Amino acid sequence: MANRGYLAAMVACGVLLTGCDGQTGPGAADLGPGPAANESSGPSAPEGLIGSWTIADLADPGVGTILRLADHELYLVGSRCGILRGSWRADTDGNFLAEVNSTVSAAVEGTPDCKRVSQDTPGWLRRVTAYRIDGSGRPVLLDNLAQPVARLLPGATPTAGPDMAASLLEPPTVTDEARRALAPAAALPPTLNPADQHRLTGRWTPAVGHRGAYLEFTTDGEWRGSDGCNGGGGRWITATGGALLATTGPVTKIGCPDQVPVWSWLRTTRRAGLDGEALVLLDAQGREAGRLRPAD
Known part of the structure; x- marks a missing residue:
């Protein structure tokens, strides 16, 4: 789903990042809501997901070490191909969805394998359909059976590099726009x-x-x-x-x-x-x- 013109524009702006993983996505059985996670944890505050997180308890640590969530933008940092860019959605019922759709690393253009994985959401991230905020305020990403896929630890800081935008070194903040986007949704009308x-x-x-x-x-x-x-x-x-x-x-x-x-x-x-x-x-x-x- 990456767009070459979009990629070139990002590189031209000087936002050069890196990241990858070659895992495939889940089958249909892995999809589904994640409300089971909320039956015990109750409603969640999705703005608590915004931050720069160290990925912990992940079965395959080769897919990256830092997950940066800012408004609806996602960056996955620290794998052999560099940093990937994508988007994410969440709601107050504890549902979560994310994808990787591009890279802004110029080096990936000449590397067929990295170019491919830069357009493919990592398998572990595809399994995530829900989240909860634990007692210490840390997010836990869950699969459709409410089982933890990864835990997110606060305070992660990407290592500065010559091609990394300075804005990515700063922790993201919760903006008014993000609060509006993550606010509770109105119930479905009874006519539908x-x-x-x-x-x-x-x-x-x-x-x-x-x-x-x-x-x-x-x-x-x-x-x-x-x-x-x-x-x-x-x-x-x-x-x-x-x-x-x-x-x-x-x-x-x-x-x-x-x-x-x-x-x-x-x-x-x-x-x-x-x-x-x-x-x-x-x-x-x-x-x-x-x-x-x-x-x-």
Whole structure:
């Protein structure tokens, strides 16, 4: 899902980073909500995830040593290929989703293996569907069975390098924008039926707009789509109450008539429900972000 133009632009800006892992993603059985983790820990504060963390208790320490979460940006630091960049989503019910979609290390361009893994979310991170904040205020990342995948220890500081942006050496802070993005979502309206993983899987087309626009959700937790001119994709998970979180990677910027902003829909979606056969995507305030129908 990495975009070469996007990568070049980042390098031109002087933000040169590194990171990688070649693990494959989970099967469909590994996907699912993570609410089981919350049955014992209660509601969580997702802004507590923002920080620069040392990754602990991970079965494969070769995938990186530092996870930096800032607003919706993610950096994975410390593996043989350098630092990877991606995005993450979380909510107050303890659901968590992340992906790796690019690198901004110029060295990776000439290394086929590192270029490939820079576009593939590490296997351990793909297993994470939930989180909890433990008694000491430290995040624990969990799989769909509420089992710990990794623990995050505070105070991590990447080692300064000639190609590393100075901003990445500073711990990220919780901004007002982040608080708004991570605020509790309105409940699904009673007129809609919750759209779970089974009901979402498949191809959908917008109710109005460009005939070539679509969203397709696959059983392995990936989605792909088009606004009618540009292709893109990311990852997705569902949870109880119609909760839907999706990450979005870089996309091209080709213009055409009747484009449908499917990327914006998914970036803002917090709930998904069915109105008959129509799929309705809702933002945190319960406002309709987009409406789709099953593809013919």
